[in-house]
Amino acid sequence: MKRISQATFVYKRLWPILNVAVFSIVVWQLKSPPVSPQNNGIWVLGAVFLASGLAQLRLISGLVDEVEDLGDRLRLRRGSIEETVALADVEAVRVNYWLRPNRAILALRRPGKFGSRVAFLPRSNGPLGDFGENAVVADLARRIERDAT
Known part of the structure; x- marks a missing residue:
């Protein structure tokens, strides 16, 4: 986890x-x-x-408070509401680099408690922020793509 x-x-x-x-x-x-x-x-x-x-x-207003990587699932939490989403249910992940801090958006195949799109603030690559691709989101996107094929 x-x-x-x-x-x-x-x-x-x-x-x-x-x-x-x-x-x-x-x-x-x-x-x-x-x-x-x-x-x-x-x-x-x-x-x-x-x-x-x-x-x-x-x-x-739409950000989830916490996202935990459980291997083949993601646990999403906003306040006291929690939901577990399988990586197979995530259609795509993208990052909005224009906003600071960067915002990652998960597009879900089936809407859950937080809707069909879930936004969160991904961990940055280092103490000075992200310069280039966010490593956390890149890894997540690679795993989602691998599971889809």
Whole structure:
């Protein structure tokens, strides 16, 4: 049993709270007098943090918290909900390298508790992140392809 996903605590819990806190501070500062033309830039800062928080919630809401590799199966967990998926039931795995941290997406042949697509944050290749192909996802894709043939 090997964990192949990163911890999502920072992305799902800490960062949204930080976004809301900064947005609240900006709004509180705007409400306090005196309002002057120099304070107009703070509205832009507030809007940026609000947009950032909403985008983050949209991107992280579907992530599973943990993925464990059990050899011929994967154990998926989000909160208290767990599901075990056979590698034969995984149609494909791909990585979205445009987002940071990288996001792996499993396409399942049959929808399960988490739907037909399951997204998670794969472990990175090293402490500085992924430069090139993610080793965990490449290994998983190779095994899925091998099992499909």
